[in-house]
Amino acid sequence: MSSPLILINAKTFREGMGNRAHMIANAAQLVAHESGVTIGIAPSYIDLHPLAHHFAIPVYAQHVDGFEPGAHTGHITVDAIKIAGAAGSLINHSEKRLALAEIELSVRALQAQKLISVICSNNESTSAGAAALAPEYVAIEPPELIGSGVSVSKANPDIIRKSVAAVHAVNPKVKVLTGAGIQSGECVKIAVDLGTDGVLLASSVVKAKEPAVVLRDLVSKL
Numbered sequence: 360m361s362s363p364l365i366l367i368n369a370k371t372f373r374e375g376m377g378n379r380a381h382m383i384a385n386a387a388q389l390v391a392h393e394s395g396v397t398i399g400i401a402p403s404y405i406d407l408h409p410l411a412h413h414f415a416i417p418v419y420a421q422h423v424d425g426f427e428p429g430a431h432t433g434h435i436t437v438d439a440i441k442i443a444g445a446a447g448s449l450i451n452h453s454e455k456r457l458a459l460a461e462i463e464l465s466v467r468a469l470q471a472q473k474l475i476s477v478i479c480s481n482n483e484s485t486s487a488g489a490a491a492l493a494p495e496y497v498a499i500e501p502p503e504l505i506g507s508g509v510s511v512s513k514a515n516p517d518i519i520r521k522s523v524a525a526v527h528a529v530n531p532k533v534k535v536l537t538g539a540g541i542q543s544g545e546c547v548k549i550a551v552d553l554g555t556d557g558v559l560l561a562s563s564v565v566k567a568k569e570p571a572v573v574l575r576d577l578v579s580k581l
Contacts, residue, residue, distance in 0.1 A: 364496075364557035365547070365577060366477070366536065367400045367564050368421065368449065375565040380406040383564065384414045386571035391416055394578040397557075401449055404435065411444025419477065420448035422455045425464025437468040447475025449559075451489075453500060459488070466492045477536065477559070483521040490529040497526050498536040498559045516553055523554035541577075548580035 367387060369375030375383060380402045387398040399417035402410050411418040420443075424434040440448060450465045451457045457465070466476045476494035480486040481501060489497045499522040523535045537550045538559035547558050558577075567573040 390574040408443040417446035423448040425468040483525040486522040487525040490526040500538040544579035
């Protein structure tokens, strides 16, 4: 996958479901084509299959369990998201925290199916631990800034710089995303200049009246 990556997490926002999910994915595909920047989306599970089959952008699950298919009612397996068309999955988002053993199980299951792992972390030490599992991406998101409207790129650039160094000290092949409060092209440029390979964001795009306008701004300085 080309770099940088802008990954939109639709969470369970009403503005990111159903017809709106298709609208956001369409805007992402349009702006990705215009700019050459890779833009992906992590929709709700209900929207994962239709988006993956109607759009060319990478579509991710918001979470996946490391279980083999079988008697695991209510869980989401890697086989299920692969059949649905997912490119990979977020793991350990701050709103869906997992134990270390669960994170490893999910990563190994994704790797076995050749799908992309994006492990979320909250500081440089957990970022280093995540890198030891050799995911494609580690996404650093200080939880206190998520949904705050205050960009991590401006409020805490040190955590980005230190996390990039910590990840690459463990495994230089692992790419780093940053998130929390990302809302403008300037935020994205700062993050990339600090050594990241893109951003993970949510409400600034998902809740926008015109997602394509916001996305064009986000890629404008790359």
